[in-house]
Amino acid sequence: MEGMTSVDSDLYLDILDFGHSMPEWFQKLAEIWTELGLLLFAALFVVAWWRARRGDPSALAVAVLAPLGTAVAYVISEVAKSSITEERPCRAVKGARPLIDCPAHGDWSFPSNHATIAAGAAVGLMLAWRVIAWLTLPMALLMAFSRVFVGVHYPHDVATGLVLGTLASLVVVKLGTRPLAALATTMRGSSIGLLAWFAGPGQRRAAHAAPYVR
Known part of the structure; x- marks a missing residue:
């Protein structure tokens, strides 16, 4: 285990050295991306849900479950961090010079919440909207x-x-x-306007509402 930790620390320092060798504008871009990417994922969740409102109930279910799965991943990650309490490398590794302020002691390192959220969002969106995988997975x-x-x-x-x-x-x-698709079907037939609006018109109602073109 000690050998693996040493290799990981060496790789960390190599990547950090690479970061310091890059232009300042690139360093700033990387810093901004660590937070901006989360906002972009959130926007894509909304778009995926909006698209799925005119799909079948299963499609809507997956679109709604995508952010839910991401939230579950985050909770698991946070519980693991609080249990394992690994110190941040910017504080634990000798010679580390982070490009941004090192998080305070007690904001533990393992696992990365950002990486967990990003993967959960990327995979959830891919399942809800297959063609978007080319964007979400690299993100x-x-x-x-x-x-x-x-x-x-x-x-x-x-x-x-x-x-x-x-x-x-x-x-x-x-x-x-499956259970959420059943709920979506019920919501689409609901007399409560907000529930029906959230679930969307579905395929049949959407097609029925479309103008007739000869």
């Missing part, structure tokens, strides 16, 4: 890498976060699609 990988690049995580922190987020999304979608 998640870049966000994970950026956390090491700016110096606040070890490589194993982000690698574990990516795996954790992926598994959480897959499990939540697998277990939740």
Whole structure:
């Protein structure tokens, strides 16, 4: 284990040195991306849900479960961080010079919440909207890498976060699609306007509402 930790610390320092060798504008871009990427994922969740409102109930269920799976992944990650209490490499590794302020002591390192959220969001969106995978999967990988690049995580922190987020999304979608699709069908027939609006018109009602073109 000690040898693996040493290799991981060396890789961390190599990536951090690479970060310092890059132009300042690139360093700032990496710093901004670590937070901006989360906002972009949130926007894509809304777009995926809006698209799914005119799809079948299962499609709507998966679109709604995508952010839910991401939230579950985050909770698991946070519980793990609080239990394992691994110190941040920017504080624990000798010679570390992070590009951003090192998080306070007690804001633990393993696993990376950012990487976990990014993977959960990317996989959930891919399941809800297949063609968007070309965007979401690279986004998640870049966000994970950026956390090491700016110096606040070890490589194993982000690698574990990516795996954790992926598994959480897959499990939540697998277990939740059928019951949530049934609920979506009920909501579409509801007399409560807000519920019907949230669930959307579905395929039949959407097609019925479309203008007739000869």
